[in-house]
Amino acid sequence: MAEIDIEVVRLAQAGDGRAFATLVDHYHARCLRFAQQMVLSAEDAEEAVQDAFVRVYDALPRFDLALRFEPWLFRILANRCRTARVRRKRHDAVVTYSDDAPEIAVGGEGEGVADEELWAVLGSLTVEQREAFLLHHVEGMGYDDMSVATGVGVSALKMRVKRATDVLRARLLEVYRG
């Protein structure tokens, strides 16, 4: 998805309600996707996204227009996701951890795979690994933007993505082999 026109950000910053609504419309689905995969709970994700946009609204007057909006948005969202995880550990009620590997269909047969099962695979990562993996591979961020979004250095982020990829590959291969 294309990054939003900075003029929309500028108008929202100046208090234009329609511009802020445009921001929400543009990024809501992506933010929800990231939050769901971070907090591993649809309910907590929606709350985190809502909190993030409210925080963005409050913080926009202090946003530096010389910077890119998207990494800044994801920085706020990632913070809200961390807060959500600390505040409410309800994802255990949604994601079932068991000795039985979830049936993950990869390679074209994934239509029937529930989000919860995908989340169970993601749950095998640490929060830091998951954040780095999702930002890079799912959100398509470069490492410089990821550094802005996470406050973590590029080298450490590359390592996290590498380790996350290794863990996920091993987990998925376990699933394939039954």
Add this chain to the structure above:
Amino acid sequence: MDDLNDRPDEVISALVARLQRMPASEPRARAAILARVRGRTPAPWKAAFYWLWQPSVPAAALVAVAVVALGAGYAGRALVAPRPGLVAVEPEGPALTLVANPGAPRLVATQFVVELPAAASVSLVGEFNGWDPAATPLVDPSGRGAWEASVLLPPGRHLYAYVVNGTVWTPDPRAPQVADPDFGRANSVAMVSER
């Protein structure tokens, strides 16, 4: 490592393809967000202040030269050792360290003092007042530029800054500073103890 990360194998690519599917963005959920911010009608100061954070405005540099801050209340389990009397601008003035208020056991009277002889106005902004420059103006009872305000705060860690002449936002150089988690800019830290 970069090249390996950017060329995921078939297993990872298939997983990523599934993860990239967008969830439904329900109008109800978006409306809930807008309803929440609608109740937070932008304070007039926000539009007036946003330019302060533009790189073209050397506010921080100007403030660093112009402002001699004498600090804020900072005690208890601080990041650095407690320094009672740190901000004693006026020897005969009120105690400037944190003082427990026995009538409000859950709040602590915390005095902020900063010396700004050239300032026309100074206000205190922080998490505790929604970063609103209009919420907590400092007063200069001596007329010599020793601005002060007392705020009741719950024990804990509080981020704050000063706003000078209604336009210049600056952290307190005499207090520990941390980067704002959302902006990366510096705010000051006050640790308030229950003492």
